[in-house]
Amino acid sequence: MAEQFIGKLSEFSDGDRQILRIGEDEIGVFRHEGEFYAYSNFCLHQGGPACEGLTIANVEERLRPDKTSMGLHFTNDMNFVCPWHGYEYDMKTGCHVKDKKVKLRKYDVVTRGNDVYVVA
Amino acid sequence: MSSPEPARVKRSTPAPRRAAAASDAGMSGQDKANFIKAMMDGVKPKAAAGAKTKPAAVKPKKVVLLRKIPAPVRVTRPSNPASDEALALAAALEAKLAAGDLGALTPQAVQALMRALCRFYSANVGAGDKYPVVEGRMSVTGTDAMIVCGALLKAVDLQVFELGMWQSWSAV
Numbered sequence: 001m002a003e004q005f006i007g008k009l010s011e012f013s014d015g016d017r018q019i020l021r022i023g024e025d026e027i028g029v030f031r032h033e034g035e036f037y038a039y040s041n042f043c044l045h046q047g048g049p050a051c052e053g054l055t056i057a058n059v060e061e062r063l064r065p066d067k068t069s070m071g072l073h074f075t076n077d078m079n080f081v082c083p084w085h086g087y088e089y090d091m092k093t094g095c096h097v098k099d100k101k102v103k104l105r106k107y108d109v110v111t112r113g114n115d116v117y118v119v120a
Numbered sequence: 121m122s123s124p125e126p127a128r129v130k131r132s133t134p135a136p137r138r139a140a141a142a143s144d145a146g147m148s149g150q151d152k153a154n155f156i157k158a159m160m161d162g163v164k165p166k167a168a169a170g171a172k173t174k175p176a177a178v179k180p181k182k183v184v185l186l187r188k189i190p191a192p193v194r195v196t197r198p199s200n201p202a203s204d205e206a207l208a209l210a211a212a213l214e215a216k217l218a219a220g221d222l223g224a225l226t227p228q229a230v231q232a233l234m235r236a237l238c239r240f241y242s243a244n245v246g247a248g249d250k251y252p253v254v255e256g257r258m259s260v261t262g263t264d265a266m267i268v269c270g271a272l273l274k275a276v277d278l279q280v281f282e283l284g285m286w287q288s289w290s291a292v
């Protein structure tokens with residue numbers, strides 16, 4: 001594994017994504033709230049383009065003490081959704097939101113000055 | 121008669137104890153010397169030992185950009201007094217909802233707001249100003265959208281099928 005130059009920091013605005021082929025791997029690189037996250041673009045369900053779907057905050061249902069619903073709300077945790085059948089992955093860990101054992105391969109992203117590298 | 125010279129017994133200099141171990145292992149002289157030298161010098165740390173050999177050059181992989189997916193664009197325009205009032209009302213309603221006060225608005229008030237917003241948005245789209253109906257993807261949940269869309273279709277006695285047909289035939 002070595003650092004592979006993927007572009008300039010200034011080319012990534014917050015919320016931007018790039019899908020790259022690095023050697024044999026297809027990788028999705030996200031910039032979210034100033035941080036970079038990179039994952040394998042092969043969905044663990046059926047190999048769909050895991051990093052190319054919606055990015056959406058986690059939804060939770062809030063309940064009153066008597067367990068009646070106060071409706072659905074977004075939390076601050078961001079997820080991305082595989083566009084094929086909706087597998088939803090945590091942006092920070094690459095884990096499936098409901099089953100933490102299902103986890104996309106994660107790649108480290110290194111910034112040096114204005115250069116961005118993926119370790120692959 | 122001179123006394124005979126005492127027989128010289130050839131003795132090796134006393135070896136350190138560590139060398140005894142080497143001789144026990146049946147080593148040659150050179151091996152023993154190397155062994156003792158290594159023992160005296162100590163074992164070099166990995167980094168220093170590795171420094172002698174040139175690391176194999178890592179071949180850079182080919183990086184190909186397949187596609188860029190930009191962040192969703194935010195629509196912002198200069199505000200005006202009516203918009204400021206609407207924003208204040210929206211914020212107050214969100215706060216009531218967060219507090220669980222579902223009765224903060226009467227059904228008549230919700231219906232009046234819904235009617236006004238539907239007609240206002242539709243008139244803008246009809247005039248060519250097609251901004252997104254809610255900002256970003258985290259303004260309303262999918263469940264909220266389906267409940268409201270379903271209720272609106274029902275209110276005007278339309279089926280999802282008719283919506284699909286209209287969307288595929290119209291330019292809106």
Ligand code: FES
Pocket residue numbers: 043044045046047048049050082083084085086087
């Ligand atoms: S392939 Fe990704 S959800 Fe099915």
